[in-house]
Amino acid sequence: DGGITQSPKYLFRKEGQNVTLSCEQNLNHDAMYWYRQDPGQGLRLIYYSQIVNDFQKGDIAEGYSVSREKKESFPLTVTSAQKNPTAFYLCASSISSRRFFGNQPQHFGDGTRLSIL
Amino acid sequence: AQSVTQLDSHVSVSEGTPVLLRCNYSSSYSPSLFWYVQHPNKGLQLLLKYTSAATLVKGINGFEAEFKKSETSFHLTKPSAHMSDAAEYFCVVSAYAGNNRKLIWGLGTSLAVNP
Numbered sequence: 001d002g003g004i005t006q007s008p009k010y011l012f013r014k015e016g017q018n019v020t021l022s023c024e025q026n027l028n029h030d031a032m033y034w035y036r037q038d039p040g041q042g043l044r045l046i047y048y049s050q051i052v053n054d055f056q057k058g059d060i061a062e063g064y065s066v067s068r069e070k071k072e073s074f075p076l077t078v079t080s081a082q083k084n085p086t087a088f089y090l091c092a093s094s095i096s097s098r099r100f101f102g103n104q105p106q107h108f109g110d111g112t113r114l115s116i117l
Numbered sequence: 118a119q120s121v122t123q124l125d126s127h128v129s130v131s132e133g134t135p136v137l138l139r140c141n142y143s144s145s146y147s148p149s150l151f152w153y154v155q156h157p158n159k160g161l162q163l164l165l166k167y168t169s170a171a172t173l174v175k176g177i178n179g180f181e182a183e184f185k186k187s188e189t190s191f192h193l194t195k196p197s198a199h200m201s202d203a204a205e206y207f208c209v210v211s212a213y214a215g216n217n218r219k220l221i222w223g224l225g226t227s228l229a230v231n232p
Contacts, residue, residue: 042222088158093156
């Protein structure tokens with residue numbers, strides 16, 4: 001079955017440590033996204049990528065970094081500069097060509113819950 | 118400025134009774150609108166999508182939503198709630214931000230279904 005796989009499901013970060021969240025999709029989608037979800041809040045966009053080797057900052061990119069070396073993969077690194085990393089992180093993808101970017105339904109993984117030790 | 122407001126943060130219904138989750142939006146252009154559902158500790162699943170075709174949109178699991186331009190609303194309904202409908206529901210508007218479209222997420226409505 002096609003879908004989005006996020007790993008690990010739970011992750012713990014120590015002070016001063018960078019951690020990387022994995023996101024892999026086999027839907028052959030061009031666009032991929034990373035969101036952060038905090039209790040009582042909607043989803044906030046961290047980074048998005050419309051095509052391989054290209055990505056753009058979202059609304060809350062500070063303290064995060066991404067890469068898009070392959071169409072299937074869009075890993076997110078939470079750096080030590082992110083002072084409040086505890087949250088539920090969701091990866092998504094959509095078919096989107098550049099012309100229709102932002103107007104297509106998004107398919108989501110099951111998320112990674114990051115906590116601070 | 119584009120925005121989306123989910124009018125209730127929590128809704129509680131009894132099993133077998135109707136569900137109404139309210140969403141108002143603000144958009145300068147003809148928007149696309151979505152409803153997503155999220156079960157605990159899971160990702161989001163698309164329930165339905167409006168993109169300027171029929172104003173009454175049918176989705177999965179018996180849900181539907183009606184686009185009312187005059188009221189700038191896109192309320193989600195279901196005739197009869199099931200226990201498995203208990204989840205968080207998000208209303209989303211796709212609107213232009215500069216040259217690109219951007220998804221604007223509501224804060225969510227938590228639906229509880231009582232036996």
